[in-house]
Amino acid sequence: MKIRFYNAKILTMEDSSQEIIQGELWTEDGLITYVGPGVNPEGNPKARLLERSGGAEWDRQIDAKGNLLMPGFKNAHTHTAMTFLRSYADDLPLMDWLHKQVFPREAKLTAEDVYWFSKLGFLEYLTSGITACFDMYMQPEAFVKASLETGFRSVLCGRINDFGGDAASLEEEYLKFNGVDALISYQLGFHGEYTTAKSLLKEIAKLAQKLKAPVYAHNSETADEVAGCVERYGVTPTVFLDSLGMFAYGGGGFHCVHVSDGDLDIFKKHDMWVITNPGSNTKLASGIAPLAKMADMDVNLAIGTDGPASNNCLDMWREMFLATGLQKLKNKDSASMPAGKVLWMATVGGARAMCLKNCDSLSVGKCADLVMIDLHRPNMQPEHNIIKNLVYSGSKDNVALTMIDGRILYEDGKFYVGEDPEIIYRESARHARRICE
Numbered sequence: 001m002k003i004r005f006y007n008a009k010i011l012t013m014e015d016s017s018q019e020i021i022q023g024e025l026w027t028e029d030g031l032i033t034y035v036g037p038g039v040n041p042e043g044n045p046k047a048r049l050l051e052r053s054g055g056a057e058w059d060r061q062i063d064a065k066g067n068l069l070m071p072g073f074k075n076a077h078t079h080t081a082m083t084f085l086r087s088y089a090d091d092l093p094l095m096d097w098l099h100k101q102v103f104p105r106e107a108k109l110t111a112e113d114v115y116w117f118s119k120l121g122f123l124e125y126l127t128s129g130i131t132a133c134f135d136m137y138m139q140p141e142a143f144v145k146a147s148l149e150t151g152f153r154s155v156l157c158g159r160i161n162d163f164g165g166d167a168a169s170l171e172e173e174y175l176k177f178n179g180v181d182a183l184i185s186y187q188l189g190f191h192g193e194y195t196t197a198k199s200l201l202k203e204i205a206k207l208a209q210k211l212k213a214p215v216y217a218h219n220s221e222t223a224d225e226v227a228g229c230v231e232r233y234g235v236t237p238t239v240f241l242d243s244l245g246m247f248a249y250g251g252g253g254f255h256c257v258h259v260s261d262g263d264l265d266i267f268k269k270h271d272m273w274v275i276t277n278p279g280s281n282t283k284l285a286s287g288i289a290p291l292a293k294m295a296d297m298d299v300n301l302a303i304g305t306d307g308p309a310s311n312n313c314l315d316m317w318r319e320m321f322l323a324t325g326l327q328k329l330k331n332k333d334s335a336s337m338p339a340g341k342v343l344w345m346a347t348v349g350g351a352r353a354m355c356l357k358n359c360d361s362l363s364v365g366k367c368a369d370l371v372m373i374d375l376h377r378p379n380m381q382p383e384h385n386i387i388k389n390l391v392y393s394g395s396k397d398n399v400a401l402t403m404i405d406g407r408i409l410y411e412d413g414k415f416y417v418g419e420d421p422e423i424i425y426r427e428s429a430r431h432a433r434r435i436c437e
Contacts, residue, residue: 001059001406002028003368006038008064009375009386012362013071013348018340018387025069027368030182030406035362067400068373068386071362072131073316074350076275077254077304079137080121081114084432085309094222094284102309105435106138113431114139118146120428123421124314125152126410129371129399134216134275134304134354136189136254138164140173144184150417151183153369153404155354157216158189160204161196167203174211183405187355188251192218193237194225198244205244212249214272214355217241219253222286226258238263247272252353254304255280256294257287264297273300273353276345278322279313280306292327292336301345302353320346320391339391372401 006024012035026034089101114137125133132153135143140156147154156177158170170188177186188208190196196204208215219237220226229237239262241247247266252273256263259274267274276289294301303323305314320342327336351360359367375383379393402410415421 002026002057003403003406003408004058004061005064005069005372006061007066008372009066009068010035010362011068011070011386013344014361014363016344018343020068020386024064025362025370027403027406030368032362032364032366032368035364062401064372065376067375069362069370070373071347071351071360072369072371072402072404073129073346074302074354074356074359075125075130075133075305075314075316076252076273076302076350076353077277077306078121078133078135078314079307079309080125080133080135080314081109081117081137081139081143082307082309083117083120083124083428084109084113084435085307086312088309088436090283090312094286097284097310108435109138111139111142113435115142115146116424116427116431118143119150119417119419119424121308121314122146122150122152122417123415123424124308126402126415126417127399128315128317128396129373129402130314130316131369131371131402131404132351132354132356132359134187134350136191136216137307140177144177144180148181148183149419151404151407151409152417153183153356153359153367154185155356156184156186158187159191160189160200161191162200163195166200167207170204171207171211174213185355187216188213189216192221192225193229193241198233201241201246202244205241205246205248208251209245209248214249214251215246216252216254216275219256220258220263221255221281223258236260236263238266242266242270252300252302254306255286255289257281257289259290261293261297264294264299267294267299268297271300273302273349275302275304275350275353276323277304277306277311277319278326279315279319280310282322282326283312284310288326288330290330291323292331292333295337295341300349300353301341302349303342303346304350315396316346317395320394324391339385339388342391343387368403368406370403371399374398374400 023037134155136157136159233240247270256274324337348360
């Protein structure tokens, strides 16, 4: 499939300047083959040839009409199939929410449930301009099946803890899912220090060193979590896990709300990623992660939505605004976390945190994972600064098109995922009723 976008503004995210160019972008067989000036430019004989031939080589040509092409957002932490608990158990204390509502209903989940709930989540990602997710949840085979059928790019994260799984099963999944398809990859992970015994954590650390792989986990999400680790081991979760050799090959922490300067030094030392989830942390009253301090310390940063049971939506636009807005409030400084930094976190940062280094920018040879942003909307006018418009006033309403691996899966409000979305809605509702009644 060969697609040509022309008359476009293009934000490649190739460098820190975030320069927007005018021109066109070509894709072929899932890769970007050209980014630059429009047809008939000097030094581009192929473009002139295509112009003379009437563009017969293209399967489709799309006039962007001055709209913006940019890398897709990367949701660097989520539990996609938790769509079944959206708006079901809100406005409760965290422990009541978890132990009285979430855990009892998750215990009823089957593979078929996860299959349909994941498909529902993928549709929502596409409307938000999200082209890949870093998913930590149960029934990975069902999740992978849903991802491949939909055409969505997914990175699975290991989720073992004292309630299920061991180092052997983690290794088995790592070897099984890496290489199964270009759209699927897998990273080592466990739920968190507070749900995983020291003996099991030691085995995970040994496995990471054996495979020379990064490790990811929930880390310092709440003050109580940190206090519990200090009571058990005398140190914070980050310090404790590092003492086991967990991060010899890097990795990351989800949330990282209650971290110390010493914790952040460890993140920087191992080139690890802090993956913030401002929407979930706000709604569950977990706190505000010190992102501005992290940025000042040059700690790697990315953004995730967390699951739709705690957020409740899978919307990177809202996460970006919260990521910057909460820092301004926390630090009483309206200059904290500028828009350009936050947009980088939501695109390039997320791709690199998820080890999707071929999906981080719009560059020749990179994966054709991109979105087209409709600038012909009131909230995008005037175009004083498109970057700031995206972060401060942008919304899902501006997503005109979402492409993954060179395939257009969402365009002008319509889905192209191989299945009628109404079927997905109906099946998801049916399965949710069984679990939640």
